[in-house]
Amino acid sequence: MTDRDALLRLIDDERSRIVQTLCDLIAFPSVVKADPTTAGPGEADCQRYLQARLERLGMTTDLWEPDGPALLEKYRGRPGAHEGRTFDGRPNLAGRLAGNGAGRSLLLTGHIDVVPPGPPEHWNTDPFVPTVRDGRVHGRGAVDMKGGVACMLMAVEFLREAGLTLKGDVVFATVVDEEIGGMGTLAMVDRGIRADAGILTEPTANRIAPICHGILWGRLIVDGIGGHAELTPNSWDSTGPVDAVQLVRHVLHGIDMLNARWRTDPRKNHPLMALPNQVIVTQLKVGEHPSSIAGRGEIVIDVQYLPHEQDALLTGGHVRREIEAHVAAICQSDPYLRKRPVRVEWILDADCAEVPADHSIVTTMQAATRAAGNDPTLDGFGAHSDMGLPTSLGQTPTVNFGPGDPAYAHQPNEQVPVGDLVACTKALALSLMDWCGVDD
The missing domain is CATH 3.30.70.360 (Alpha-Beta Plaits)
Incomplete structure (x- = not known):
């Protein structure tokens, strides 16, 4: 059995851990507030939970509250720079798992803020009490986009458990503020968090989307x-x-x-x-x-x-x-x-961005998604995503790829299939192997 086969079998056997990680994330009510100076009730707690998970993997981490007014002055008139933002109680998180220096680095990124759930009578479940039913995980953020965040975390965990050491660095970043403009991602890029390429795990039904609106x-x-x-x-x-x-x-x-x-x-x-x-x-x-x-x-x-x-x-x-x-x-x-x-x-x-279809991160992901049982055909992400800032400002060509039907985003009874979570985790893990390289 090859390393790749063993890794894919491990992910299949331990799929319940992917589901549990997503349920843990949904349970934090990290609701973005209409008033951007006010922290959501679970934003900081969610980031601290992720920080602890990253540190158990051996990552060096950076948890910080961006300086909104300073960012605005530095980038006024540029994408992501918005008036009135403060980040008190709304931290960003970054982590780095160092390789041996002989491979390319890959950024895995996403946001942990979610939109308000709306009237409770529109939901069949409590939006912040995650429920697994009929092969789907239900709850606010299941698809947009804590499902993707859970997959990118678990992809790294499974690589470590399979005994695979990567040549290139794995960079992990989760941000706030995406749902009201993306200043959290601007702060991430300004912090110097970048890589040779990036994957933003917004929901795309596990299709590679190298463009957004x-x-x-x-x-x-x-x-x-x-x-x-x-x-x-x-x-x-x-x-x-x-x-x-x-x-x-x-x-x-x-x-x-x-x-x-x-x-x-x-x-x-x-x-x-x-x-x-x-x-x-x-x-x-x-x-x-x-x-x-x-x-x-x-x-x-x-x-x-x-x-x-x-x-x-x-x-x-x-x-x-x-x-x-x-x-x-x-x-x-x-x-x-x-x-x-x-x-x-x-x-x-x-803002928006487009990564050329023949870019090496796109072709690498196509091979990985095919091996994971997904359709490698390219697609467009019809909504806005945060891929523009790392791509243009951070010089990290970034594509969208994540689990779940994006049509469920912002809806009551938001949900993601467990099968999508497993397939996404496989594709991300294989992409890390192929892009970063494996240390023999």
Whole structure:
């Protein structure tokens, strides 16, 4: 039996430990707060648990609370740099298992923050009491992305237990803040944590995704003129009232027209992405009182962009200006909005990246995933992930690869198949062997 065969058999025989590790992680309610200055109740505890596991493996570790204001000043205007971030009680974690220096290093990374679970009545189980049922692990973070974090930890543990010593270093990093912008990953890269290549274990259904979308969040503010809803208006454009609900409908129609064009625009499509870039309306707030004509409306949008659309700062500046120009054109088509145009406020710009399909980390992973029983066909990660910062700023070409259907992310009754966890752990362990090399 070869070393590889013995390793794969060990993982199959000890699959329950992968499941238990994921259950341990889910039990920490590491919920990211809407207020980025406030720590989630389980963020630090989750990182300390992981730190103890890494140190038992012989890794040197670094647990630190990033300096948000200092990072903002250093990287203002760049991806991941956001106003108002503090990390009190929200530490990042890094570990390094040194090889013998004769091989390439590999970064395994992920985030431990999770989104709030939402109304408890939407769940069939307690979101922070992990449940294993019908071959699946249920709980908040099971797929996004504590499943991936559990797999990358267990891949290293199984390599050690199989008596395999790697030539190259294994670098392990888990961050906070991903779900509200990615400043935790910026802090990781700024800390100097990098490698010759990286794997980000976001859920991809165990498909290798060497590209992700960039994301813009924006707020469109539409001003009408309030008035009594049941009385005859004086004028439609001067003394009012002018219904902001109708104006918002006009803007929404204009967004629909833009999306229709983007569906067939080559600049807005990529062969690895299942869907074209779109402007997705995620929030609406219109009006002030049940019997008053709405005086103001707000439309929150989520806009996707591709790596080839990035500006010189690797942000979505070109796409921001494209949206602003389209909103201005919408306003020109309405007499009232020509005088009181819609205002665009940008909330967040989360960057993107693409690693070439023929890069050695991609081909190495394809061979490893095939050997682990997964489909080696490349795919695109339709949402944003943190792969951009280590790839561009950290000079660590990083791909997405992790267990579970990403459609379960952020949903109630989030879940991941145990079979996905096992297959992912195998693929990661084999990737470490092939990329870093094994010391005879």
